[in-house]
Each structure stands twice: as C-alpha cells, then as structure tokens.
Amino acid sequence: MPSPTSSPPAISFENVRKTYRGGQLKALDGVTFDIQPGEFFGLLGPNGAGKTTLISVLAGLARATEGRVRVMGHDVVDDYAAARKALGVVPQELVFDPFFSVRETLRIQSGYFGVKNNDAWIDELLHNLGLTDKAHANMRQLSGGMKRRVLVAQALVHRPPVIVLDEPTAGVDVELRQTLWQFIARLNREGHTVLLTTHYLEEAEALCQRIAMLKAGRIVALDRTSQLLAGTHSTMLRFKTDAVLPADIAARARVTGRIVQVTAHDAHEVETTLAELRKVGCPIEDLEIGRADLEDVFLEIMQGAEQ
Amino acid sequence: MNGASTLFYKEVLRFWKVAFQTVAAPVLTAVMYLLVFGHTLEDHVKVYDTVGYTQFLIPGLVMMSVLQNAFANSSSSLIQSKITGNLVFLLLTPLSPAAWFVAYVGAAVVRGLAVGTGVLLVTAWFAPPGLDNLLWVLVFTVLGAGLMGTLGLIAGLWAEKFDQLAAFQNFIIMPMTFLSGVFYSVHSLPGVWQAISHLNPFFFMIDGFRRGFFGVSDVSPWLSLGVVGVSFAVTAGLALSLLKRGYKIRS
Numbered sequence: 001m002p003s004p005t006s007s008p009p010a011i012s013f014e015n016v017r018k019t020y021r022g023g024q025l026k027a028l029d030g031v032t033f034d035i036q037p038g039e040f041f042g043l044l045g046p047n048g049a050g051k052t053t054l055i056s057v058l059a060g061l062a063r064a065t066e067g068r069v070r071v072m073g074h075d076v077v078d079d080y081a082a083a084r085k086a087l088g089v090v091p092q093e094l095v096f097d098p099f100f101s102v103r104e105t106l107r108i109q110s111g112y113f114g115v116k117n118n119d120a121w122i123d124e125l126l127h128n129l130g131l132t133d134k135a136h137a138n139m140r141q142l143s144g145g146m147k148r149r150v151l152v153a154q155a156l157v158h159r160p161p162v163i164v165l166d167e168p169t170a171g172v173d174v175e176l177r178q179t180l181w182q183f184i185a186r187l188n189r190e191g192h193t194v195l196l197t198t199h200y201l202e203e204a205e206a207l208c209q210r211i212a213m214l215k216a217g218r219i220v221a222l223d224r225t226s227q228l229l230a231g232t233h234s235t236m237l238r239f240k241t242d243a244v245l246p247a248d249i250a251a252r253a254r255v256t257g258r259i260v261q262v263t264a265h266d267a268h269e270v271e272t273t274l275a276e277l278r279k280v281g282c283p284i285e286d287l288e289i290g291r292a293d294l295e296d297v298f299l300e301i302m303q304g305a306e307q
Numbered sequence: 308m309n310g311a312s313t314l315f316y317k318e319v320l321r322f323w324k325v326a327f328q329t330v331a332a333p334v335l336t337a338v339m340y341l342l343v344f345g346h347t348l349e350d351h352v353k354v355y356d357t358v359g360y361t362q363f364l365i366p367g368l369v370m371m372s373v374l375q376n377a378f379a380n381s382s383s384s385l386i387q388s389k390i391t392g393n394l395v396f397l398l399l400t401p402l403s404p405a406a407w408f409v410a411y412v413g414a415a416v417v418r419g420l421a422v423g424t425g426v427l428l429v430t431a432w433f434a435p436p437g438l439d440n441l442l443w444v445l446v447f448t449v450l451g452a453g454l455m456g457t458l459g460l461i462a463g464l465w466a467e468k469f470d471q472l473a474a475f476q477n478f479i480i481m482p483m484t485f486l487s488g489v490f491y492s493v494h495s496l497p498g499v500w501q502a503i504s505h506l507n508p509f510f511f512m513i514d515g516f517r518r519g520f521f522g523v524s525d526v527s528p529w530l531s532l533g534v535v536g537v538s539f540a541v542t543a544g545l546a547l548s549l550l551k552r553g554y555k556i557r558s
Contacts, residue, residue, distance in 0.1 A: 059399055061557055
C-alpha cells in the first residue's frame with residue numbers, strides 16, 4: 001500500500017451499492033476501496049462485472065443506491081461541481097459531436113469547466129496525441145483511432161488531477177496505444193492519479209501499481225500488482241500444437257488457435273504434463289516455460305471467486 | 308457562469324453552422340404561407356377595420372416561426388446528443404441544472420429571434436404591418452421563445468427516440484400553434500371555440516405580440532402577459548426539477 005499521507009484519497013469508494021429493477025439486479029454490491037494521489041490503479045473484471053457502473057457512479061453519470069464516493073475529498077453528489085472539476089473521464093463509447101472541429105470541441109469542453117484562454121494546453125494535448133494536423137478537421141472526418149485520441153484530449157483539457165480511462169485502447173492500433181501510454185505515464189509521473197479499466201491485462205500489468213479485480217459487483221482481489229503476481233506460484237507451459245489434447249490437460253489449458261498455455265504448480269507437475277503429452281503422442285513445437293502473468297492470475301482469481 | 312456561457316455559445320454555434328436548414332428554411336415556409344393565405348383570403352376576410360388580412364397575418368406568422376423554432380432548437384439538440392451519446396461530455400462537467408437551463412433556453416430564444424427577424428424582414432416587404440409598441444413585441448417574442456425553448460428542453464429530456472419527439476411536435480405543438488389565431492381572429496369563431504382558444508397559451512403569445520404591431524388585440528395584453536408569464540414560470544420550474552433529478556439522462 002502507498003504510504004499514508006495527510007491529504008485525502010484521490011478516489012474513495014465507501015460501501016457503494018447500485019441496484020436496478022427495484023433491487024433485483026445488483027450491479028455493485030458493497031464496493032469499498034481508496035486510490036491514493038499519484039497512483040496508477042487498475043480496475044479489472046470480466047464483462048458485466050460492474051467496472052463501468054462503478055466509473056459511472058464516480059463520474060456522476062449514475063447515482064449509487066447506497067454508499068459514498070469522493071474525488072479528492074469532494075462527495076460526487078453533495079459537492080458534485082468540485083468533484084467533477086477534479087476528474088477527467090475518457091468514456092468507453094466512441095462518441096463525438098459532429099457539428100464541430102477538433103479544436104472547437106476542445107475549446108468548448110474546456111469552457112464547460114470554466115477554463116478560458118486554454119489554447120497553449122490544447123496545442124500541447126494535440127501535439128502529444130498526434131492530432132496537430134487534424135486540429136481544424138471536423139470530427140466526422142476522423143478515423144476511429146483519431147476520434148479516440150480526441151476523447152482522451154477532451155478528458156484532459158481542464159487539467160484534472162484524477163484521470164479515469166475506461167477501456168481507452170479498445171479497438172485501437174499499436175501506434176495509438178504507445179502514444180497514449182507514453183503520455184499518460186508522463187502525466188502520472190507529474191502527479192496525476194490514473195484509474196484504468198482495460199481488458200488488455202498486459203497493459204495493466206505494465207502500468208498499474210495496484211490492481212482491484214471486480215466480479216459480479218464485488219471486489220474479489222485488491223493488491224499491489226507485484227504482490228498479485230507473486231501470490232500465484234504457477235509456472236506456465238506454452239507450446240504450439242495441431243493435435244487434440246488429452247482431456248485432463250485440455251480441461252486446464254487456455255487455447256488460442258494453435259497456442260496452448262497450461263499452468264503447473266511446480267516442476268513435478270511440469271514433468272507430468274510433458275510426460276502425458278509424450279505418452280499420447282501429441283506433437284508440440286516452440287515449448288516455453290515461464291512464470292504466470294497477470295492474465296493467469298486474473299483467471300485463477302475469477303475461477304476462485306466462482307467456487 | 309463561464310460554463311453556462313460556453314454551453315450557450317455551443318448551442319448557438321450548433322444551429323448557426325446549419326443556418327440554411329435552421330433559419331433560411333423556416334423563413335421560406337412562412338413566406339409560402341403568406342403567399343398562399345394572403346392572396347386567397349385578402350379580399351374575403353376582414354379582421355380589424357384598419358388592418359388588411361395580409362398585414363394581420365404577418366405578425367402571426369412571425370410569432371409562429373419564433374415559437375416553432377425555439378422549440379425545435381432545444382428539443383432537437385438534446386435528443387441528438389442523447390441518441391448519439393455525446394451528451395456524456397456535458398454530463399461529466401460541473402455545470403449546474405440552472406446553467407443547463409439558461410444555456411439551452413437562451414440559445415432557443417436566439418434561434419427564435421433569428422428566424423422571426425428573417426420572416427419579418429421578408430414578409431413585411433409584401434404588406435408592412437406597422438409598429439404600435441415595440442416593447443410588447445419584444446416582451447412577447449422573448450417570453451414566448453423562452454416558453455417554447457423550455458418546452459423543447461422538457462420534450463428533449465423526456466423523448467428517447469426521434470419519433471417520440473416528432474409526436475410531441477406534431478400532436479401538441481403544431482395543433483396548438485395553428486389553433487392559436489395565427490390565421491384568424493378568435494372573435495370570428497363560435498363561442499365554444501373562443502372559450503377553448505382561451506385555454507391555449509399560444510393564443511395569448513400571438514395576440515400579445517400582434518398588439519405590439521396594431522395597437523388592437525382580442526384580449527388585454529396584460530392578461531396575455533400574465534398567462535404567458537405564469538406558463539413560463541411553471542414550465543421553467545418543471546424543467547429545472549427534471550434537470551436536477553437527471554431525468555432520463557443520469558441513471
């Protein structure tokens with residue numbers, strides 16, 4: 001955990017519940033955790049786990065049925081203006097206003113937050129997100145990736161201390177990912193707090209200092225990324241094959257096309273697995289043995305939460 | 308109020324960027340009404356002794372255009388933003404419900420004034436309506452456009468689909484404007500229809516507005532001012548309450 005400070009948490013969730021249909025559907029079920037100023041924090045979970053609902057409550061797009069949420073100490077309901085000024089949210093959906101150019105969009109968004117004469121910062125955002133030559137283009141003329149960059153710029157235009165990225169790299173190319181992560185990492189180094197939700201677990205592993213995992217509206221794991229990775233003592237066997245796997249290996253394997261990944265708890269289990277493959281004459285190529293990554297930890301925790 | 312002024316600017320810029328559709332087209336529609344009704348009825352209908360039918364028609368057409376376009380501005384902007392999803396950019400801001408209200412209704416008034424001025428400039432060329440009291444003209448234009456902008460805001464919040472908004476426009480706004488005395492004086496109607504017309508706030512908006520041009524009206528302009536003022540206050544209260552609750556925009 002980060003060292004305690006006298007300043008309030010950047011984000012504080014306190015027993016947050018959100019239900020729909022008169023309480024029949026629980027989207028969030030007592031979520032409690034803090035994110036400290038300056039942290040790069042990951043919020044992971046399968047589809048429907050409640051990540052976007054939690055962010056919606058944080059951003060004021062939805063109201064919690066119970067509980068409190070604060071941004072930099074400001075309650076998102078009672079003191080919503082201060083809370084929203086402290087928050088920059090990149091929404092998951094690729095939305096835009098077709099009436100305006102990129103620069104107009106950013107000037108307008110800046111004005112909503114009461115920030116005028118903001119062109120120097122807008123120019124810096126455009127430069128850092130590779131949008132300078134698109135500044136005067138209408139939003140309709142931009143590709144999906146370019147629109148995603150504008151969404152990021154819109155979230156940052158009022159220089160919020162807390163940045164929320166709700167699956168910002170969904171469906172975007174490698175170049176944008178690199179550009180985006182370099183820029184966000186720089187902002188984090190400069191003191192901005194970042195809350196990231198993503199399905200790309202390698203991004204979360206590389207960027208986030210702490211990670212919370214959400215399932216069915218509940219926090220099922222919350223720790224430093226390094227601790228989560230250390231917590232699993234699994235070894236990962238990775239190989240390619242075209243053959244049918246033996247049933248007991250297939251049951252615990254992750255198969256992506258020809259690539260098979262099988263976890264083993266110790267060296268003996270590695271030996272046993274390889275022996276079994278040899279025994280049934282299953283040809284394998286490009287065998288690698290390594291430590292389990294965040295994806296394995298994630299699957300292990302999610303499966304554990306089901307039991 | 309920096310945020311509110313930005314939203315107001317954005318809403319004005321939004322309709323101005325497509326002014327051919329949002330300003331020029333309604334002016335042309337009003338001119339068509341004037342040509343058709345003015346030519347066919349000029350010699351057959353006498354409303355006031357000193358005012359010809361075409362002259363009588365012009366303020367009604369101006370006000371009808373003001374009202375319909377003020378409603379269209381706030382309602383269409385909101386429903387488009389809701390359906391395309393870009394309303395999220397506003398929902399994430401610290402703007403208060405009052406700021407939303409002032410900006411949306413203010414821009415609706417500006418569009419109403421722009422269209423109304425256009426209609427007046429073009430139609431007055433056919434039969435100048437004269438001017439008795441500019442203050443009544445301005446008061447009823449701004450208050451009427453404000454009332455309709457507020458109704459548009461409520462309709463935009465309520466509607467979830469374009470056809471719901473179209474139904475609101477076609478089955479409520481359009482009949483109320485057409486049955487408000489734009490094309491006739493309510494005194495020419497049978498007693499029961501006169502009484503029904505007096506339940507229609509649109510009638511008071513148009514009658515008070517017309518008073519500013521001719522110095523004569525079907526009812527006292529003070530009564531019209533009272534009805535329109537109370538209607539505006541009630542709808543404004545409702546709109547502010549819906550915005551505060553985040554009605555159909557925050558879950």
